[in-house]
Amino acid sequence: MNEKAFEAPIFVVGPLRSGTTLLRLMLDNHSDICNFGEFEYATKFARGSVFPETSEFIAKLNEDRQFCRDQFFINSDLSYCELIRSFLRQAHERSTKRFISASIHGRFDLIKQVWPNARFIFLLRDPRDVARSCIQMGWCGNVWYGSDYWKDVLDRWDGLMAQIEPSDFSVVRYEDLVRNPQSSLAGICDFIGIPYDESMLRFHETSTYQPIDVSLAEQWKTKLSKAEIGLVEGKCAGLMRKWGYEVTTDATGPGPLRRIALFCQSRTWRLKFNFKRYGLLLYVKMQLARRILPRGSSWRRTVLRQAQEVETLHLK
Template sequence: MDNDRPIFVVGCPRSGTTMLQLMLHAHPRIAIPPETRFLLEGYRERRRFGDLTNPGNRRRLAEWIVRRKQSRFDDLSLDPETVISEIVDGPPTLGSAVGAVFRAYARRFDKPRWGDKRPAYIAHLDVILRLFPTAQIINITRDGRDCVSSLKEMSWHKRGVPAAAAAWARAVDRAAEAARSLPAATYHQLRYEDLVSDPETSLRAICEFLDEPYDPAMTEPAKVAKIAVPKHKTWHQRTHQAVSTARVQSWRSRLTPTELGLCETTLRRRLAVNGYPPAEPDASSRPKTGDLLRYRIEVARHDLGRLRRAARHTVDRWTGAAPVEDQRTTTFRR
């Protein structure tokens, strides 16, 4: 039986997740779509759809996934009615409904394996593995100073440099937890810098992890960018170019002295652990007191959200909540 384990690409925003998505999508057996917004949102809202053994409730869930603008279903170029019918006719779980969308995307390219990419998943791996217990996770880590440099330039990032630094800290902390707790056959980690400097070596290691043959087409992600990156996502324009090391350590020219000081003060230990030597900031690099406070507030906000999710999971276990697992994945059940 063919391997049909779902593949999830995760990491801090602006760490190379889209480039890695395209590299995987270039593989002849794997399809990874543009980012969507219905997996985590559907999990949070799952109770609103009621008992999914009722076909009418499955239809309500399917319509919510397909018709809701925020889901970004339109970016997948799939026929809405076909997907709705597959969800209604499929198994009565949230994971099965979500998986139906991604399987339809893989069929669009005549590929047997599907995956998904969204940086935010790094903080929700417990949800991913509840929905898809056979999933394989690939985390990509990039120098936090480069991630912060890039995030601060994004039109959709509204919370400033302290929040960007906190997002990177959260991502590498969750990645470290996953590396400790998940089996080697479930979790794989790589660095952006290694991937762009020697794509073939990193991609061969990924293919070995996925139990798939390596394909040289994976080193040329720009060739599939027009297909798998929506035109409106202008911040991904570099994915249409050849893989290069041009943006490695670009933080040296993109961060102000005080921004660098904030990163070095708050992220120094994490940078070192992940193989990124600290800079030696001068006296002008002292971070602003207000930025340090905002960083700590962001960290506290993340921690509070995690505690709330853990509490909800505990309630689910106590109350015997309905199963959410995808019932169509057949191989490597744990």
């Protein structure tokens, strides 16, 4: 394992549904880069900027779908930061590649507390496509709430950029990545300090993903109504202009009564979606397990494991 590379890991960050999985697979197909997947659990249990106690963290890890997938060894004698570092070290040791990388969508702004020399590739996608895609995943029922998955991350990224050197991050637009992947990937390789590898474009040969589809860029133009476009732009207009995305409406946002209606519609849609995904019985058991039963309970663990199996199948 390259110790210098371990001390400066590369994190692929950006909003959910922005193409981070596509980019992760491309990077992992490079002969010099190992990106083992989502590392969300490294930071998502923090309260504000404070990490949890190690015992609390371990209890949550044992119920986390992504951590259960990775099957890293837990050394309970380590501090929180040491434990997080041990997981990435295990991922690096499983690989023969020089650089180690992982993907985080949420609290990536806390990574510098664990790796002061961390580097970041920020993948940016049009918020109108992100919001639309979040509905398909069942996370919200309309684009007004889907926009939060973009705006909140962009706000967090702005805060992180103010704390790091320009040489420590690279911003890549999803639209450029799918339209001109060779140029975008060559730029990423320059940022990392390695030669471009043509095998990055053959990620579909080693994964379940399909080859790059240019039509995935700017789908909002044909799949969102004018009213839906206005909702996204009403929430994200300022950040859109800052990052070079054209605002096509007056971007005033909905009034108070319309917001109430959007909230009710989104909550109702999510309930229906979850009933369909998990089944009514499993969904009710999930809610009871999470809200009533203590961590470590065998029944709670069984129910959450069943839910994880459904989620894993859904995300394939």
